[in-house]
Amino acid sequence: MANGLKRTPGFFDFIIIGAGVIGSATACYLKKALPESRILLIDRYHTAGAGNTAKSAALFRNFFSSRTNRLLAGSSIKYYLEPGTKVQLDPTGYLWLFSKEQWNASRTAIHELDPEKNKFEILDRDRIADILGINYQAKGHFPDVNSGIFCHLCGSLSATALARHYASLFKSMGGEINFNTDIKEFIITGQNSCYAPWDNVFIDGIVDQKGNTYNAKEFIVATGAWTHDLLAPIGIASGILPKKRQLFALKIENNAGLLADSTSTIRPAIILPAGGVYIKPVFDKNIIIVGCADDLGQPFLMSDPEPDPLYFQRAIEPVLNHYFPELDFILSLKWAGYYDYHWPDMTPVIESVANLTWVGGTSGSGIMKADAIGRIAAARMQGHKEALLADGSKFRVSRLSLQDRDVEKEELII
Numbered sequence: 001m002a003n004g005l006k007r008t009p010g011f012f013d014f015i016i017i018g019a020g021v022i023g024s025a026t027a028c029y030l031k032k033a034l035p036e037s038r039i040l041l042i043d044r045y046h047t048a049g050a051g052n053t054a055k056s057a058a059l060f061r062n063f064f065s066s067r068t069n070r071l072l073a074g075s076s077i078k079y080y081l082e083p084g085t086k087v088q089l090d091p092t093g094y095l096w097l098f099s100k101e102q103w104n105a106s107r108t109a110i111h112e113l114d115p116e117k118n119k120f121e122i123l124d125r126d127r128i129a130d131i132l133g134i135n136y137q138a139k140g141h142f143p144d145v146n147s148g149i150f151c152h153l154c155g156s157l158s159a160t161a162l163a164r165h166y167a168s169l170f171k172s173m174g175g176e177i178n179f180n181t182d183i184k185e186f187i188i189t190g191q192n193s194c195y196a197p198w199d200n201v202f203i204d205g206i207v208d209q210k211g212n213t214y215n216a217k218e219f220i221v222a223t224g225a226w227t228h229d230l231l232a233p234i235g236i237a238s239g240i241l242p243k244k245r246q247l248f249a250l251k252i253e254n255n256a257g258l259l260a261d262s263t264s265t266i267r268p269a270i271i272l273p274a275g276g277v278y279i280k281p282v283f284d285k286n287i288i289i290v291g292c293a294d295d296l297g298q299p300f301l302m303s304d305p306e307p308d309p310l311y312f313q314r315a316i317e318p319v320l321n322h323y324f325p326e327l328d329f330i331l332s333l334k335w336a337g338y339y340d341y342h343w344p345d346m347t348p349v350i351e352s353v354a355n356l357t358w359v360g361g362t363s364g365s366g367i368m369k370a371d372a373i374g375r376i377a378a379a380r381m382q383g384h385k386e387a388l389l390a391d392g393s394k395f396r397v398s399r400l401s402l403q404d405r406d407v408e409k410e411e412l413i414i
């Protein structure tokens, strides 16, 4: 090409940028529906799921107040139960603890949910004590433990195994994958010749770090937390912004408090009533992974990617010390990643401008909703009005768009 760019042979029907769990699931369902189409999945990393998918705590839950979130997560979990061990699915359950004040605020939303259908139980303090040896008294910044929800259809899986599961299914159906390919630029038809708004403006191609260009009829951007940085320069307000989140792996010397007693077989993930601190136990390795939902003060930016031990000391350690005073732990590993947030409803987005569609805004729950999001994005790319989810339910694809958005506010936020 005249400007020094090298055109990659061939022309694709679809190019998907981003082989995280969302891009890989989308590629898989699109190829499954359109086996004759030429589809290319691209990522800057060397393998699928190496971005924020790999940074995730990979917990899943079906317990949401919003019907949309329940459908997205519930149907995805139904699918994950099928490949089960391949994605290292561990249905440990979730124990969500509430202070008296939090319970009063959430009670109405919780009572609207059917415990049998949604597979959860409401626990009082005595029932909580059967599962945990927690200090339930309030002190200073730390509220009491008053009530709990035990969600049975919750647990954890391997997020990278899940992304690779979709990417390898995609490949086995004839999908093409280019790893180590970092997309730097979009080629917009007419841009250099000063186009007018009524011209037919569309994305003609994309350019990688080596100057290779790739051309397709349709482009799908599934770049998670990088979506804003990629699309804002070409005039697209995706509605998706990055925010740093950190996880800390603690080596534990004993199980004090995390189990009712050492023989207990109930070993759920735990959400504490203070500071959005949550615990993912990995008891067979004597490890717990702890995270925290901080908001004010944490910028919507690709800020410093390093985890901060001071943050652990200030935001997490005091919470653990209060609720589990007997627990001995040593900080052994820490890492940080980014949520790709869609404010204000924290529900995913699938929207298009010309021949470019973006899929993201998973807002910290992309692993548990990836199957449904992939199916809905693939349905949208085929021009379908509805997507068929893994539990047999139908989902109107425009509900996740920005223009015809139809989602409910989530009341049960960690």
Ligand SMILES: Cc1cc2nc3c(=O)[nH]c(=O)nc-3n(C[C@H](O)[C@H](O)[C@H](O)COP(=O)(O)OP(=O)(O)OC[C@H]3O[C@@H](n4cnc5c(N)ncnc54)[C@H](O)[C@@H]3O)c2cc1C
Residues within 6 Å of the ligand: 017, 018, 019, 020, 021, 022, 023, 042, 043, 044, 045, 049, 050, 051, 052, 053, 054, 055, 056, 057, 058, 059, 060, 181, 182, 183, 184, 222, 223, 224, 225, 226, 230, 245, 246, 247, 291, 336, 337, 338, 339, 340, 360, 362, 363, 364, 365, 366, 367, 368, 369
């Ligand atoms: C600390 C932490 C804990 C979390 N815990 C949970 C949890 O318990 N449960 C849950 O469901 N979710 C959790 N999440 C959220 C979950 O990780 C995300 O929702 C999910 O990974 C989003 O998937 P994705 O495919 O959109 O993004 P990613 O996995 O980040 O994939 C985007 C891909 O795009 C690629 N890319 C970006 N820009 C370019 C470019 N220009 N060219 C080429 N490739 C590009 C990247 O390399 C990346 O692989 C957590 C996230 C974090 C950070």
